[in-house]
Amino acid sequence: MRHLYFFAEETLEEENLRAFRSSVARVLKNSLIEKAELSWEELFKLLDGSGVVIIIDEFPNLIKSNRAIVSKFQKIWEGLKDIKLVLTGSSISVMESHVLGYKSPLYGRRTLSIKLGPLGFFHLRGFFPEKDWRELVRIYGITDGIPAYIREVQFRLRAGEKLEEVFQPNKLLFDEAEFLLKTELREPARYFSILKAIAFGKTKFGEIVSFTGLPSSTVSQYLSNLQTLHIVEERYPVGEPERRRNARYYLSDLYFTFWFRFVYPNRSQLFDFGYIENFEEEYNCYLGLVFEKIAEQFLRELNKAGKLPFRFTKIGRWWHRNEEIDLLALNEREKKALFVEVKWKDLSLREAKGVLRDLERKARLTGLEDGERFYGMVAKGIKGKEELRAEGWFVWDLADFERLISSESGV
Numbered sequence: 001m002r003h004l005y006f007f008a009e010e011t012l013e014e015e016n017l018r019a020f021r022s023s024v025a026r027v028l029k030n031s032l033i034e035k036a037e038l039s040w041e042e043l044f045k046l047l048d049g050s051g052v053v054i055i056i057d058e059f060p061n062l063i064k065s066n067r068a069i070v071s072k073f074q075k076i077w078e079g080l081k082d083i084k085l086v087l088t089g090s091s092i093s094v095m096e097s098h099v100l101g102y103k104s105p106l107y108g109r110r111t112l113s114i115k116l117g118p119l120g121f122f123h124l125r126g127f128f129p130e131k132d133w134r135e136l137v138r139i140y141g142i143t144d145g146i147p148a149y150i151r152e153v154q155f156r157l158r159a160g161e162k163l164e165e166v167f168q169p170n171k172l173l174f175d176e177a178e179f180l181l182k183t184e185l186r187e188p189a190r191y192f193s194i195l196k197a198i199a200f201g202k203t204k205f206g207e208i209v210s211f212t213g214l215p216s217s218t219v220s221q222y223l224s225n226l227q228t229l230h231i232v233e234e235r236y237p238v239g240e241p242e243r244r245r246n247a248r249y250y251l252s253d254l255y256f257t258f259w260f261r262f263v264y265p266n267r268s269q270l271f272d273f274g275y276i277e278n279f280e281e282e283y284n285c286y287l288g289l290v291f292e293k294i295a296e297q298f299l300r301e302l303n304k305a306g307k308l309p310f311r312f313t314k315i316g317r318w319w320h321r322n323e324e325i326d327l328l329a330l331n332e333r334e335k336k337a338l339f340v341e342v343k344w345k346d347l348s349l350r351e352a353k354g355v356l357r358d359l360e361r362k363a364r365l366t367g368l369e370d371g372e373r374f375y376g377m378v379a380k381g382i383k384g385k386e387e388l389r390a391e392g393w394f395v396w397d398l399a400d401f402e403r404l405i406s407s408e409s410g411v
Helices: 013-029 032-035 040-047 059-065 069-079 090-101 123-128 133-143 146-156 173-182 188-199 206-212 216-228 254-275 279-304 348-365 384-389 397-404
Strands: 004-005 055-057 082-088 232-235 246-253 315-321 323-331 336-347 370-383 394-396
Touching: 004 013, 004 059, 013 032, 013 040, 013 059, 040 069, 040 133, 055 059, 059 069, 059 090, 090 133, 123 133, 123 146, 123 279, 133 146, 133 254, 133 279, 133 397, 146 173, 173 188, 173 254, 173 397, 188 206, 188 216, 206 216, 206 254, 216 232, 246 254, 279 315, 279 323, 279 336, 279 370, 279 394, 279 397, 323 348, 336 348, 348 370, 348 384, 384 394
Parallel strands: 004 055, 055 082, 336 370, 370 394
Antiparallel strands: 232 246, 315 323, 323 336
């Protein structure tokens, strides 16, 4: 399919128009177009009916240079007969308000909109076929499933660097989070304080207020803004009514979580010495959170493949006061529940049984007395898995990840 890909630079509109003119001349193979002083409207008329798919990447940069550009594109779109136009952008706030929003001149004119999310954990195997699952978990804790960050780590590791060196000063992952957030946020200092609190495990509203020292009204407003930008997620115990006092807050992106937990508070140390003291020990603790996200993806894949005792329709964390269950999968219509603990640890048979018995105790606190209940665990490693399975427990470790992706169902 013939296409014109144009990347809008963060520069003057005239500069982008000149570059777009060159792209049109190249695609239509007409050098005279490049020399003519043609407007956006005139260039699109030349493309109309040509069968060329037009892709404008980082459209928000055009908006920043001239807010009236959206109205221009409205008139262009309405005057064209046969054209396919794709607008993309990494600035969520600009795309949602100026392109997709109700007040946008382009509102109601889209054929399709797609919000691209990160790749799942299991896709990392395609980037790092030589790595074992333990190392892939370590990589995922920094990159999430964001292709640009995965490629950056892939390049660094192949160049002989260690994982703890990929976020040193002057490298992409050292300041990428700061750059991205400052393009979206005003008063970044206050936002950064809130994001740091969440990254360090302060997930309750009161904990965030205490950690930051900000007024509760300010924290409430800023959390709302961060949710609008899809930077923070507000979650509730799965299966429970969404009461505000039960809410907890998490960063939606593992790279941001990693950055605010390890890079942001240690930048001076990284500048001076190039490393973070006690990184390995602290990073291994952090991987407990990372592994919970991976375990949820693993269970979702098992669910799709029909490899669980029932098909669940919702899954998430459950908590009440000081008690927590890492994952609770429910089919409320069939009254079936699967309670799962997640451990980033190698467990002996005795340890595994202790975790599962305690899980049974916590499950009784959920109030899910009716229907069938199943209990399981996902861990780094589990000794005696077959014995546990024979007793009716559902248990998986990293070895089962390999079996999942090599099965006919795949991931």
